[in-house]
Amino acid sequence: MTMQELYLLVPLAPLAASVAVGLWGPRLGRSVSHWLCILGVAASFVASIVIARDVYAGHVFNGDVYTWVASGAVKLSVGFLIDPLTTTMLLVVTFVSLMVHVYTVGYMADDPGYTRFFSYISLFTFSMLMLVMSNNFMQLFFGWEAVGLVSYLLIGFWYERPTAIYASLKAFIANRFGDFGFIIGLGLILAWFGTLDYAPVFARAGSLAGATLTPWPGGHWSVLTAICICLFVGAMGKSAQVPLHVWLPDSMEGPTPISALIHAATMVTAGIFMVARMSPLFELSETALAFVTVIGATTALFMAFLGVVQNDIKRVVAYSTLSQLGYMTVALGVSAYSAAIFHLMTHAFFKALLFLTAGSVIIAMHHEQDMRRMGGLRRYMPITYVTTVVGALALSGIPPFAGFYSKDAIIEAVAKSHVGGQAYAYFAVVAGVFFTGLYTFRMLFMTFHGPERFREAAPHGEHAHAAGDPHESPWVVTVPLILLAIPSIYSGWAYVQPLLFGTWFGNSIDVRAGHAVVAGLATEWHGPLEFALHAVATPTFWLALAGIATAAYLYLVNRSLPAKIAARFSGLYTLLVNKYYLDAFNDWFVAGGSRWLGNFASRYGDRTIIDGWAVNGSAWLVGVASKAFRRLQSGYVYHYAFVMIVGVFGLLYWWGVR
Numbered sequence: 001m002t003m004q005e006l007y008l009l010v011p012l013a014p015l016a017a018s019v020a021v022g023l024w025g026p027r028l029g030r031s032v033s034h035w036l037c038i039l040g041v042a043a044s045f046v047a048s049i050v051i052a053r054d055v056y057a058g059h060v061f062n063g064d065v066y067t068w069v070a071s072g073a074v075k076l077s078v079g080f081l082i083d084p085l086t087t088t089m090l091l092v093v094t095f096v097s098l099m100v101h102v103y104t105v106g107y108m109a110d111d112p113g114y115t116r117f118f119s120y121i122s123l124f125t126f127s128m129l130m131l132v133m134s135n136n137f138m139q140l141f142f143g144w145e146a147v148g149l150v151s152y153l154l155i156g157f158w159y160e161r162p163t164a165i166y167a168s169l170k171a172f173i174a175n176r177f178g179d180f181g182f183i184i185g186l187g188l189i190l191a192w193f194g195t196l197d198y199a200p201v202f203a204r205a206g207s208l209a210g211a212t213l214t215p216w217p218g219g220h221w222s223v224l225t226a227i228c229i230c231l232f233v234g235a236m237g238k239s240a241q242v243p244l245h246v247w248l249p250d251s252m253e254g255p256t257p258i259s260a261l262i263h264a265a266t267m268v269t270a271g272i273f274m275v276a277r278m279s280p281l282f283e284l285s286e287t288a289l290a291f292v293t294v295i296g297a298t299t300a301l302f303m304a305f306l307g308v309v310q311n312d313i314k315r316v317v318a319y320s321t322l323s324q325l326g327y328m329t330v331a332l333g334v335s336a337y338s339a340a341i342f343h344l345m346t347h348a349f350f351k352a353l354l355f356l357t358a359g360s361v362i363i364a365m366h367h368e369q370d371m372r373r374m375g376g377l378r379r380y381m382p383i384t385y386v387t388t389v390v391g392a393l394a395l396s397g398i399p400p401f402a403g404f405y406s407k408d409a410i411i412e413a414v415a416k417s418h419v420g421g422q423a424y425a426y427f428a429v430v431a432g433v434f435f436t437g438l439y440t441f442r443m444l445f446m447t448f449h450g451p452e453r454f455r456e457a458a459p460h461g462e463h464a465h466a467a468g469d470p471h472e473s474p475w476v477v478t479v480p481l482i483l484l485a486i487p488s489i490y491s492g493w494a495y496v497q498p499l500l501f502g503t504w505f506g507n508s509i510d511v512r513a514g515h516a517v518v519a520g521l522a523t524e525w526h527g528p529l530e531f532a533l534h535a536v537a538t539p540t541f542w543l544a545l546a547g548i549a550t551a552a553y554l555y556l557v558n559r560s561l562p563a564k565i566a567a568r569f570s571g572l573y574t575l576l577v578n579k580y581y582l583d584a585f586n587d588w589f590v591a592g593g594s595r596w597l598g599n600f601a602s603r604y605g606d607r608t609i610i611d612g613w614a615v616n617g618s619a620w621l622v623g624v625a626s627k628a629f630r631r632l633q634s635g636y637v638y639h640y641a642f643v644m645i646v647g648v649f650g651l652l653y654w655w656g657v658r
Helices: 003-028 030-056 084-107 114-133 137-155 162-193 198-208 223-238 247-253 256-265 267-277 286-307 313-333 337-364 382-396 402-416 422-448 475-501 517-522 528-535 539-557 561-568 570-577 579-630 637-657
Strands: 061-071 074-082
Touching: 003 030, 003 061, 003 084, 003 114, 030 084, 030 114, 074 084, 074 114, 074 137, 084 114, 084 256, 084 267, 084 337, 084 475, 114 137, 114 256, 114 267, 137 162, 137 223, 137 247, 137 256, 137 267, 162 198, 162 223, 162 247, 198 223, 223 267, 223 286, 247 256, 247 313, 256 267, 256 313, 256 337, 267 313, 267 337, 286 313, 286 422, 286 579, 313 337, 313 402, 313 422, 337 382, 337 402, 337 475, 382 402, 382 422, 382 475, 382 539, 402 422, 402 475, 402 517, 402 528, 402 539, 422 539, 475 517, 475 528, 539 561, 561 570, 570 579
Parallel strands: none
Antiparallel strands: 061 074
C-alpha cells in the first residue's frame, strides 16, 4: 500500500464503518457493529503511526485528491497536507477515539441506541480527521461544520430528555455565532488572495501586511488583522472561549464517552489546531495576537473559579477543560504554538482519562453524578481510583506527570513574551494553577475519600446503592483507563524535548524572530529532569501544592468549613454558582432577543408587509383596477370606435408636435 493510499485510509476507515453501522446496525447486531467501528478506528490509528514515521523521516505531502469544482482561477478541492503538525493531531485523535470506542462497549451496554451511538462516534472521528488533514480552507470548513453537526447529534443522543435537547441546541447555536465570524474570515481570504489553498495564502501573506480595509469612511482596518480575528471568533466557538463557552458545560448531558471524545481531545481542540495552522497569518498581526492572549487568559482564570463550586462530577471536568483550553489559547497568543500543541496532546490523554474515570464512577453509582452523594469509593474501585489520581496529578501540573511539562512551558513562555496583554495573561495562568489543584483534588477527595455518603437517603427518597454497593467497572472500561494513564504519566518528559526544543514541527509552524519565546526557553533547556527540578524554585509548583493542600484541608480535615465559607461570601458564591449570570443573559438577550425578533418579523414582516401589503395589497389593487377598467368595457361598438378615433387624433397630434 502506497503512502497516498494510507492517507485515504485514515479518514475513510471510520467513515465506512459509520455508514455500514448506521444503515444496517440493527441487522448486523451489537457485536458486529462495535467491532466494525473499533476496527475502523484501529486501522486509522495504525496508519497514523506509519504516516508519522514517514513524516519523521522527512517526507511531507501536500496535494489534491479530488477537484470538486473549478470556477475561473478558484478551485475547490479535497486535498491533504501531511506534515508534523497534522501527524501529531492524527495520533492524538485516533488513539483517544480508539480508547473511547472500546470504553463505549461497556458504558453503553444497556442502551437501546447502541449501534446508532457507534455510528455517530465513528462519523465524528471521520469529520475531525478530515479537518486536521485538510490542505485548503474549504475542506477545513467542511470538517469544521461536520464536527459541529455530529456533536449536536451526540450531545442530544438521549433525545427523550428535555435537558439533552436544550444542551444540543445550545451547543449548535453557540457555535453558529462563532462560525459566522469564521466564514467571514474565509470570505476575506478568498477576496484578497483569490484562492482557498493554504500554500499560496501563506506565501502571499507578507505582501498584504500593510493592506487595509475601509468598512466605513475614515475607518481603516488591517486586512490580516480582520482575517485573523474573524478566524479566531470561529475558534472561540469550537474551543469554547469566553464568551462563547456557555455550550460546553451543558453538553455534559450527552453520554460520558462523548464528553471524553468531543470535549477532551477532538472538537474543542479544533480551534487550537486551526490557529496553530494559521500561524503564518497570525504572526503578521500584533493586534490579533493580543486579542487571542486576553481571551485565553480570561477563560483560563475565570473558568477555573467555576470549577471550584461544581458538584456534578462531569461538570467539574468540563470547567477544567475550559480552563485548560484557555492555557492553550494564551500559548497561541504569545506565539508559543508548539507549546499549545504540546499541551493539547498531553491534555488529551489526561482529560480523556478523567472523563472516562468519571464515567466509571457514574456506572458504579448507578448513574448518580452528584459528588455530594459519593465518598469512600476508593475501596470499591481501586483501578478507577488509581487512574483518577494519575489524571488529577497530571492536570494539576505535578512533576513528572505529563501536564506539568506542557503547562509549565506555557507559563514560562508567557513570562518571556512582550505581546499586548502579557502581564494580565501571566497573572491569570499563574493564579489558575492554584485553582486547578483545588478543584481537581476537591473532586478526587469528595468522590473517593471521606464517609460513604451514597448510603444516605437521596432527595427522591431512594438510596444510591439500591442496586447494590459500588463495584469496579468491567475490563472494557478499565483497560482504556489504564492505557490512557500511561501517556498521562510519561508523554510529558518523553516528548517535551522534540516537540518544544527540537525540530519536530519544522516548517509547519511559522514564528517571527521577535515572537520566538519558545526558542528563548531552549537556551535554558538542560533536560526533562532538570526542568522538573527547576520547578521547585518557581511559584507555580508551590501554588499547585497549595491548591491540593487546601482541598485536603477543606474536604478531608474540616469538611464543614466549605459551607461556612459559602455562607460568609454568599454574594460571590451565588455569582459563581450562577456562572456569572452569562446563561441568564444569553437566555434573556440572545434567546429572548431572537424570539422577539422572530415575532416582530412574523407580525410586521410576514403578516403586515408580505401578506398585508404584497399579497392582499396586490389583490386589492387588481380588484380596484378591474372595477375601473370594467366601466370601459361597455360592449357597444360605437364606444370602441370613438376611443379608436380619439387615439388616432392623439397620435397624429403627437407626431405633429415632434
